[in-house]
Amino acid sequence: MAAEIRTFTCLNDNFGYLIHDPATKATASIDAPEAAPIIKALEREGWTLTDILVTHHHGDHVGGVAELKQKFNCRVVAPHDKSTKIANVDLRAGHGDVIKVGSLLVRVLETPGHTLDHISYVFDGEKAVFAADTLFSIGCGRVFEGTYPMMWDSLLKLRALPNDTRVYCGHEYTASNVKFALGIEPNNPALKKRAEEVAKLRAANKLTIPSLMRDEKEANVFLRADVPAVATALAMSGKTPAEVFGEIRERKNRA
Ligand SMILES: [Zn+2]
Numbered sequence: 448m449a450a451e452i453r454t455f456t457c458l459n460d461n462f463g464y465l466i467h468d469p470a471t472k473a474t475a476s477i478d479a480p481e482a483a484p485i486i487k488a489l490e491r492e493g494w495t496l497t498d499i500l501v502t503h504h505h506g507d508h509v510g511g512v513a514e515l516k517q518k519f520n521c522r523v524v525a526p527h528d529k530s531t532k533i534a535n536v537d538l539r540a541g542h543g544d545v546i547k548v549g550s551l552l553v554r555v556l557e558t559p560g561h562t563l564d565h566i567s568y569v570f571d572g573e574k575a576v577f578a579a580d581t582l583f584s585i586g587c588g589r590v591f592e593g594t595y596p597m598m599w600d601s602l603l604k605l606r607a608l609p610n611d612t613r614v615y616c617g618h619e620y621t622a623s624n625v626k627f628a629l630g631i632e633p634n635n636p637a638l639k640k641r642a643e644e645v646a647k648l649r650a651a652n653k654l655t656i657p658s659l660m661r662d663e664k665e666a667n668v669f670l671r672a673d674v675p676a677v678a679t680a681l682a683m684s685g686k687t688p689a690e691v692f693g694e695i696r697e698r699k700n701r702a
Pocket residue numbers: 503505508561580
């Protein structure tokens with residue numbers, strides 16, 4: 448039986464995610480921006496929370512951990528953060544670790560840059576990645592703690608996942624990301640297609656997530672810093688992909 452994934456909103460623009468294993472009835476929440484909408488989603492499905500998979504220490508990803516831990520006595524999996532801002536951790540996960548949610552196998556990718564502790568969770572069997580604030584649809588997270596080369600390297604790790612991987616990210620920023628990306632690649636057909644799709648979804652008050660890795664590779668300018676046409680559009684021909692990526696990120700910071 449295939450795993451079931453539920454997507455909903457938390458706080459202002461964070462996503463809440465539940466992934467449920469019908470075989471064992473295990474259910475994981477990816478991050479815990481706040482407890483109430485997660486509890487509501489669990490009740491709606493009749494699921495019990497067994498695990499919280501934390502991606503990084505920011506408050507809008509861990510704010511609900513303590514309350515959920517108390518209510519469900521679930522396992523909290525988190526990266527090896529030096530900030531110790533993530534409370535109630537049962538298991539520290541690092542690169543290459545494979546953990547289990549019920550019978551589902553979850554592979555840990557270290558994807559630092561946004562924060563130094565940021566990890567992403569890959570469910571290979573379900574063809575799904577939870578990339579939180581490293582990779583957004585048509586965007587990427589701000590580089591708060593790491594460097595641009597470090598963030599570029601993290602994006603390459605995600606980009607190496609199969610084309611049919613569904614990408615579940617941390618925030619609903621897609622519409623603003625599309626607007627920004629069109630400023631650099633106005634004639635990219637994949638981006639124009641995604642722009643139309645996102646406009647329709649937002650007009651219908653629907654979420655733009657998940658997207659497919661194939662579409663991100665073709666339309667997400669932050670994953671395309673090594674495409675010569677992108678460097679040319681930025682008058683950066685001959686620069687390294689990490690330098691081109693840094694310039695794109697700087698421009699987005701100012702946008
Ligand atoms: Zn964050």
